[in-house]
Amino acid sequence: MPGEQGKARCISLKMSKSRVFQFCGIISCVFMILLIIFYWNHVAIVHFYLDTAFIKVQATHFQSTLNQIQGHQNSKMPTGERITSSTATVQDNLEFKFLENTEGYQGEKSYPKINQTFNEISRAPFEEKVQGYELGINSGKTSTELEWIQNERKQNIKDACTDSSIMFSGKNRKFDDIPNKELDHLVVDDRHGIIYCYVPKVACTNWKRIMIVLSESVLKQGIPYHDPLEIPKDLVHSSNSHSTFSKFWKRYGKFSKQLMKIRLKKYTKFLFVRDPFVRLISAFRSKFAVQNNDFYSRFARQMLKLYANCSDPPETVKEAFSAGIKPTFKNFIQYLLDPQTEKEMPFNEHWKQIYRLCHPCQINYDFIGKLESLDEDASYLLKLLNVEKLVQFPTSSRNQTVASWESDWFAKIPVAWRRKLYEIYKPDFVVFGYPKPTNLLVD
Known part of the structure; x- marks a missing residue:
């Protein structure tokens, strides 16, 4: 037992x-x-910095591999213009490899050497400003004078965004709260570390051409474009020709906003703006004063029905113009002032307020250009970006709308309507430093 x-x-x-x-x-x-x-959680983000820096420094070493990849992909497409994204393709693969678990990232202070390296690579072209010499621009201003103008424009935005007496929709929200669909105007060039917020009717066609040339995102018979004016207009405005923030969600999912914020901190960000009322005149001239079947069917027919006593407008713009039926500028202003317009559909990008397209209170832009000084600002910006030897901004005087036309265009618009219109676009006037059009707002 x-x-x-x-x-x-x-x-x-x-x-x-x-x-x-x-x-x-x-x-x-x-x-x-x-x-x-x-x-x-703490190391994956380091690989992002290393990979991005590696891509920027070693981009030429990837070219043969990229050409093979592009050749394979483009062989399945028709000859002629083919769209590619060479550096972005490699970077996307690397980012996917190392960014699968970035939740809990606590900031960049833990990686000062990597952060410093990335800063030197991605920011040097913009920060290496040479002062005191003539830039060869028509105005004859020195870089010091142009830098002072930029500082004044940026300070004006900062003041407007921090002034509690100035209120407008979305002003106080955080970048994380901006819906993904509202970030589709932020075009990214990872090759040179540039972000451009395009504003329709503010030379955006040519600036998009510049971004295509720099990013080499569109090929013609396997070769990137070098002359911006050679790029067909339909490709310029094709969503496939550009990498935008709104596409990040499909690529990176829940990590997209974090990657956006990294680029916003490291890349050079710019936009071009214009007098809001002059921009409206330009939008009307290009979309409704000439035959544009898309805008006629989407907007003009509705304007004619609601504001021009035309109960059954012709189906096509050709038929309408042949019969002398077209919306007037007054009808267009009625459409903008009608409260029902935005209830049914947000403003189209061609007349949507700039602050709603580019979010100046959430994004700290490095450069603010103005259409009124386009040639001067464009030349200065390309020098700051250190790409003036790669591309030149196209100059064109075709179909320009000038500020001196304002009085004529608004002559038949009642003063009460002008005042209401000013309230709608007032944030753009204030934020971007345009004077209040007092002469249009008084009896």
Whole structure:
């Protein structure tokens, strides 16, 4: 009996030890899993900096591989213009590889050397400003004078965004709160570290051409465009020709906003603006004063029905123009002032307020250009970006709308309507430093 009891105790002891080992094994596994999660949360973002820096420095070494990839992809497409995204393709693959677990990222202070390296690579072209010499621009201003103008424009935006007496929709929200669909005007060039917020009717066609040339995102018979004016207009405005913030969600999912904020901090950001009322005149002239079937069917027919006593407008713009039926500028202003317009559909990008397109209170732009000084600003910006030897901004005087036309265009618009219109576009006047059009707002 004692022997049997001893055996039972031994068996019980062994089972107890086995349970202890099993428990320790489980604890060890849990610990390793937590350690792996912690490691990836804090290290994955480092790889993003290294990969981006590597791409910027070693872009030429990728070219042969990229050409092979592009050749394989383009072989499936028709000859002629083919769209590509060479550097972005490699960067996307690397970002996917290392950014699968970036939740919990606590900032860049833990990686000062990597952060410094990325800063030097991505920001140097903009920050290396040479002062005191003539830029060869028509105005004859020195870079110091142009820099002062830029500082004044940026300070004006900052003042308007921090002034509690100036209120407008979306002013106080955070960047994280901006819906993804509202970020589709932010065009990204990862090759040179540039972000451009395009504003329709503010030379955006030519600036998009510049971005295509720099990013090499569109090919013609396998070769990137070098002359902006050679790029067909339909490709210029094709969504496939540009990498935009709104596309990040499809690429990176829940990590998209974090990657956007990294680029916003590291890249040079610019936009071009224009007197809001003159921009409206330009939008009307290009979309409704000439035959544009798309805008006629989407907007003009509705304007004619609601404001021009035309209950059954022709189906096509050709038929309408042949019959002398077209919306007037007054009808267009009625459409903008009608509260029902935005309830049914947000403003089209061609007349949507600039602050709603580019979010100046959430994005700290490095350069604010104005159409009124386009040639001067464009030349200065390309020099700051250190790309003036790669591309020149096209100059064109075709179809320009000038500020001196305002009085004539608004002559038939009642003063009460002008005042309401000013309230709608007042944030653009204030934020971007345009004077209040007092002469149009008084009886």
